[in-house]
Structure formats: structure tokens, C-alpha cells
Amino acid sequence: DDSEVAVTSESLRDDLLDAYPKKTRRKREKQVVVNHKQADESGLVSLPVIGANTRTIPGVITQRGCSYAGCKGVILGPTRDIVNITHGPIGCGFYSWLTRRNQTLAPTDEHDNFMPYCFSTDMQDENIIFGGEKKLAKAIEEAYELFKPKAIAVFSTCPVGLIGDDVHQVAAEMKEKLGINVFGFSCEGYKGVSQSAGHHIANNQIFKHVVGEDNTKRGKWSINLLGEYNIGGDAFLIEDLLQRCGIDLVATFSGNSTYDQFANSHMAQLNCVMCHRSINYVADMMEKKYGPPWIKVNFIGAKATAKSLRKIAEYFDDQELTEKVEAVISEEYPAVFEAQEIYKPRCEGKRAMLFVGGSRAHHYQELFAELGMKTIAAGYEFAHRDDYEGRDVLPDIKVDADSRNIEELHVDADPDHYRGNDRAKAIERERAGYKFKEYDGLMADMPEKALVIDDINHHESEELIRRMKPDLFCAGIKEKYAVQKMGVPCKQLHSYDYGGPYAGFQGAINFYKEIDRMVNAKVWSMIQPPWSDEAKQNAPSSSSIR
Ligand code: CFM
Ligand code: HCA
Helix, strand or coil: CHHHHHHHHHHHHHHHHHCCCHHHHHHHHCCEEECCCEECCCCCEECCCCCCCCCCCCCCCECCCCHHHHHHHHHHCCECCEEEEEECCHHHHHCCCCCCCECCCCCCCHHHCCCCCCEECCCCHHHHHHCCHHHHHHHHHHHHHHHCCCEEEEEECHHHHHHCCCHHHHHHHHHHHHCCEEEEECCCCCCCCCHHHHHHHHHHHHHHHCCCCCCCCCCCCEEEEEEECCECCHHHHHHHHHHHHCCEEEEEEECCECHHHHHHHHHCCEEEECCHHHHHHHHHHHHHHHCCCEEECCCECHHHHHHHHHHHHHHHCCHHHHHHHHHHHHHHHHHHHHHHHHHHHHHCCCEEEEECCCCHHHHHHHHHHHCCCEEEEEECCCCCHHHHHCCCCCCCCCCCHHHHHHHHHHHHCCHHHCCCCCHHHHHHHHHCCCCCCCCCCHHHHCCCCCEEECCCEHHHHHHHHHHHCCCEEEECHHHHHHHHCCCCCEEECCCHHHCCCCEHHHHHHHHHHHHHHHHCCCHHHHCCCCCCHHHHHHCCCHHHHC
8 A cells, every 4th residue: 555655755765865976976866856745825746856857876776878879769750751861870770770679551663662771971090190071072972872861861970079070060061052951969978867858959950941831731639649659550540540630640659650740830720749858959949939829638547538538629619529539539448447357457556667758657657557567667768857846947958068958948948838836826827827838747647655756777676576476567678688687677667568559448458458468477486586595595696687
């Protein structure tokens, strides 16, 4: 029960932190938090403050990625008809190569889908010493000759910034020469503290170089879906639902997307933001420059999906749309109920831990709740405080170089547009008409006294598993097998373990089945955790087990 969780959380937090030297402990203390929510007389709830978006402490093994991964891999990776050239050594190019299982529905013409390709300038020692700009220009030209794309994008890896190659200048020259859109990203891996900096850089450049290029008018009920990357085919299911509701989806940023969608996206009437962490910048810039407001949506979980469709209908405030949305929900829900009847009794009461990214550790709690499962500990790799607390705080990211644009954004931003840290003031504004922005953050939605951990590291996750023995741990590929060797199944919430889709109603049913399969498999009880007496006896030394 909850009180048991509470006692465990407090003492577990101490134990996690006790292992650290004093200075490290002081830093981690701010990021390992017991979710103690306090309500004042008027019912306003205040959340504990969590440290987030700060530099990982050297010496710990973090789950985080880098700025290049966030920009090239996450944001632009799923757009199929831009040739994405990695300017850097070949290894960086390899790691950008469709390893994230984004799907796309490309027409048969191969010149419209470059996702299976991996483009790299293959920088060598001599480029590091004498500069790589000429090689980059040649690569852009070669890619143009071979593929005749609408656009070419250049992504900077760490050495590019170190040697001072000006990718923006090269891109501008090649744009002029080739007559297609060419633009660069200063997303060197070392920028910022995680992949989050890369999202920001990607957003700024796409907004600056692509959004607004095509002014074709759109019909009624036109929206963009922001922050949906089509992992496991999620976007296909969402597209289908929207289409059946009669909603005109102009662009998705960026699952199953094309260059032309981005170019026309500013003509949509509403932005629906799914992964707030990775794309809130585009939502804000678009609202400011072109007008469409944004709302948060979440298509993970059947309940959340229905709620999100209704929220969109509510925005347009049109009887016809409301009826269509309700019809789609009633078509989909019977199968969901049927599945819940089968799988909920099998999963009810099981305990999950979720440590991923910047939005899924929150969104997937809805799906687990539908199975009657409890999330006893969760956290993000690289989210900011607003994602934990669920309210809009001033953008707190600062990066240099390409930050020409980022600084602009800071200066331009109307401080009134953000709602600050003061919840009472925010509610006041909500009453005054900002009714569509919500406080749906991870901490606000998590049980009282659950453990919330930002940028969890290997020591902490191992200790959590050892002490609390959850029924399921959700993380990524780097964690998966370490966790499973401890006798706990690990579901990858990044790649879905090549399963999915899990979004929408059908996706929820897929997820119930998958989780039942994992948490009720007998095999886990047969694994001897390295800390069990039996395993210790059989092992020559503890280090060889790990
Ligand atoms: Fe947003 Fe994402 Fe995520 Fe993210 Fe990611 Fe991802 Fe993720 Mo991996 S954009 S924050 S940087 S939902 S790649 S598609 S799965 S960590 S929770
Ligand atoms: C990234 C991409 C990643 C990694 C997934 C994982 C993804 O952070 O660079 O660690 O399994 O979703 O592919 O988050």
C-alpha cells in the first residue's frame, strides 16, 4: 500500500545517496526526490522542487545521450525526404542510421525516402587539421547529384565545432549554387548537458529555414501534431484516428513526416503537443509568429487518447466535430474494455519503474494505471523542471554557437506568455482565459511519496531494483540486459523492443498484451539475482557475475 511505499522511499533515498562522496551527494540530493505534495488551505498543491537539466556528474554512468543524437537522431531522423548529412567521423554517422525504428509510409519513388540511407562526410585526420568545409561542400554536391532531394541538412558532430568549420556558411553557399534548401545545425555532441540541447537547436533551424515556406490555406479543423516520432508505428494509429474524426493533420513533427508538411505547418489552426520536452520551442515560436495556439495532448493510454480527441474538439467548439469524435471513441472503446477485462486481473497490483527520456516516463504511467499497475519510481533522463511539475516555466536552456537563434528566442519571448513559477498566478491566468494549458506533469500525477529521480545512473537503478524488486523496469537498450540479469523484465520504452504500436486505442490493447506477457512470465523467477546467497556461493567472485 501507499504508506509502505512512503517509508521505503525515504529510507531508500538515504541509502542511494549514502554511497556517494560528500560533494557528489550534495548534487544528487537535489535530483533524487520523494514526491511529497503539500496542499495549503485554498487547495493549491505545491510540489517538491527537483533539480533537472544540469550537468551529469563525472564518474557516474548516465543513461543520457548527446546533443547530436537529439538533433539528428530524434528530431530530424524521422523526416524521410530531407538528405541528412552527418559532418564528422564515420562512427557518428553509423550511430545515426535508423537504429531508432522510426517508421515511414513513403511513396514507391525511392527519391522520396532517404531514411534507409546513412550520409556522412567521413572526416579524416587531414580534415581535422586543415578543415573539413571543402569536403562538406563536395558531399552536399554529390548527394544532390545522386538523389536530387528537395532539401539537404548538415549535422555537426563534436570535431566540427572544435576545428571551427562553418557549416552554416557552406550550407548557404550550396543553397545558392544548387537552388534547393540547404541548412546546417550546430548540434555538436558536447553542447548543453544532454540530447535536450539538440532538440532546441533542431527546432530553431527547422523553424527558421523551413516553416513558413508554403502558404497554401488549410481547411477547417486543421492541426499539427508536435512531438510524435512514430516509434513502432504510433503515428500511423494517431493519423488514422484523426482522419476518421475529419481533422486535417497538416504536419507531424516529425514522425512519418516530409519537408512539405513542415513548410506548410504554420497554416494550421492549432498545435497539439505530445512530447512537450522535445518540441515546445516550435509550438511557442509558431504561436508568436503565426498565431496558432497550442495545447498538450497525449495519445498513450486509451483514456488519454479519448481525452485528447475531446480536447481538440473542445478547442474548435463545433458540434459536427464533437459528434465525429464521440463516434470514433465509441467505435474503439468496446475492444479496449474487452482487453482490460482479460489483462487487468492478471496485472493488477504489479509494480513498475520508469526511467526514460523526457516524456514517456510520464505518459506511460497512464497505460500502466489502466492495467491496475502502480508506478513506484520514475524519472526522466533529460527533462526540465516544467516536465516534472507540469507547468510552463521560463525556458532554462542556454547553449552557445548556434544559439544565435536561441538568444533571439530568449529576447523575443514575451515574459507574460509564460506563466512563471507561481501556481496561484498561473491559475488566475487560466481563469482569465488560458484554459487550454494544463498542469499535467510527472510529479503532479505520481502517487504521494513515490520516488522521483532525475538523470538516474547505474548505481541508483541497481540499488532500486535490489531493494524494491519491481515487477517491471522500463528503460532503454543500455539498461535492458543489466536489469534482466537481476531477474526483472525490462521493457524498452524507446524502441518498444521492436514491438508496438502502443499509441491510441489499438496500441493500448497491444501494450496490455505485451505487459501481461512480460510480468507473468515464469522465467524471471528462475534467474538467480547476483545478490542471492545461492548465486554468491556458485560464483567465484562478485565482479565476474556483473
Ligand atoms: Fe520526446 Fe521522444 Fe521522449 Fe525525446 Fe528520446 Fe524517443 Fe525518449 Mo528515446 S523526443 S523526450 S529525446 S518522446 S529518442 S521519440 S524514446 S529518449 S521519452
Ligand atoms: C537517444 C535515442 C534513444 C536511445 C534509446 C535507448 C532512442 O537518446 O539518442 O537508450 O535505448 O529512443 O532511440 O533515446
